[in-house]
Amino acid sequence: xxxxxxxxxxxxxxxxxxxxxxxxxxxxxxxxxxxxxxxxxxxxxxxxxxxxxxxxxxxxxxxxxxxxxxxxxxxxxxxxxxxxxxxxxxxxxxxxxxxxxxxxxxxxxxxxxx
Amino acid sequence: xxxxxxxxxxxxxxxxxxxxxxxxxxxxxxxxxxxxxxxxxxxxxxxxxxxxxxxxxxxxxxxxxxxxxxxxxxxxxxxxxxxxxxxxxxxxxxxxxxxxxxxxxxxxxxxxxxxx
Numbered sequence: 572x573x574x575x576x577x578x579x580x581x582x583x584x585x586x587x588x589x590x591x592x593x594x595x596x597x598x599x600x601x602x603x604x605x606x607x608x609x610x611x612x613x614x615x616x617x618x619x620x621x622x623x624x625x626x627x628x629x630x631x632x633x634x635x636x637x638x639x640x641x642x643x644x645x646x647x648x649x650x651x652x653x654x655x656x657x658x659x660x661x662x663x664x665x666x667x668x669x670x671x672x673x674x675x676x677x678x679x680x681x682x683x684x685x
Numbered sequence: 686x687x688x689x690x691x692x693x694x695x696x697x698x699x700x701x702x703x704x705x706x707x708x709x710x711x712x713x714x715x716x717x718x719x720x721x722x723x724x725x726x727x728x729x730x731x732x733x734x735x736x737x738x739x740x741x742x743x744x745x746x747x748x749x750x751x752x753x754x755x756x757x758x759x760x761x762x763x764x765x766x767x768x769x770x771x772x773x774x775x776x777x778x779x780x781x782x783x784x785x786x787x788x789x790x791x792x793x794x795x796x797x798x799x800x801x
Contacts, residue, residue, distance in 0.1 A: 604788050613689075613776055613791035614730075621787070630788070662730065666787075673720065674789060676730035 573597065575677035577663050583683045584653055592648040592680045596665030603646050604664045604674060605638055614662060620646060622668065653684045687711065689777050689792035696797050698767045705752070706762040706795045708777030717781045719760040720789060721751065724774040733775075736760055767799045 576595040584590050596603050601622045606614040616630035620640045631637070635653075640646040650657055660681050664674035690709045698704040710719065721733040736744045736751045744751040752761040764771055774796050778789040 602787060606788075606791075613793045614778075614789070616788040616790065619788045627788070660728065664730070673732045673735060675732070676722075678729055 575663055575665050575675050577661075577677040577680050579680060580678065581681045581683075583685065585685050586655060587652055589649065589651045590653055590682065592650075592661050592682070594646045594648070594663030594665075594677060596644065596646070596663070597675055598644075599667070600665035600675070601643065601668040602666045602672075602674075603640055604666075605646070605648050606662045606664065607659045608662060608679070609659045617648070617661075650682075653682075655684050658682055658684045687792075688781075688790040689779055691777055691792035691795050693795045694793075696795055698764075698797065698799055700769060700799055700801050701766055703763060703765045704767055704797065706764070706775050706777075706797065708760045708762065708792060710758050710760060710777075710779050712758075712779065712781050714781045717779055719751070719753070720778040720780070721749070721760075721762045722776045722778060722791075723771075724776060724794070726773070730776075734762065764797075769799050769801060772797060772799045 578593045603620040605617040608614050618638045619627040635651045638648045660679040662679045663677045666672045666674045688711050717738045719736045723731040723733050734744050734746045734749045734751050736753045743753050748765045750763045774794045776794045777792045780789050
């Protein structure tokens, strides 16, 4: 079946512009995660959605970052007034609810802020 | 303190030999899970193996096995019979707790290069 998809695959923007990154999780997966991977680094947790519960936003680096998940499926990560340090690969993952289920990752969106 | 520590930034191994990638973790939660992911140059994150804190036996998945030493808080990945396609970044990750946030905390990774 279809895996996690993300769009766009690449995004180049100018400093100060807003960007939206999209994630389509695997159908039936109620948990959705956003991570950020800076060049040569490990993944950094940003935000987590589980069903209808309030999202865990504890990893968001600043109030310029926000995310929503509509209808328990598609999620959008928005970065306002982008800065050069926001340049990274943004990865989305989804998993089934509960237990110790593996997270399936999307291919990521490479964001470059000029 | 780092939650997940991978002390080997890079490793080399000869094709067909075994290699161990180190991972130590830090948590006070009795319930946790440990994961290994592979990230080839193409960038996708590929799940390899999982070990639960209450699992009695070391996890194995094909050529991958996890050497889980709970008292030492280590969860090393062993790849047997290395192949050229194993060349990639390898990340160790941990999920803490039964409920609440279930996001993973990742280590900084180890770059493995398999030489012919």
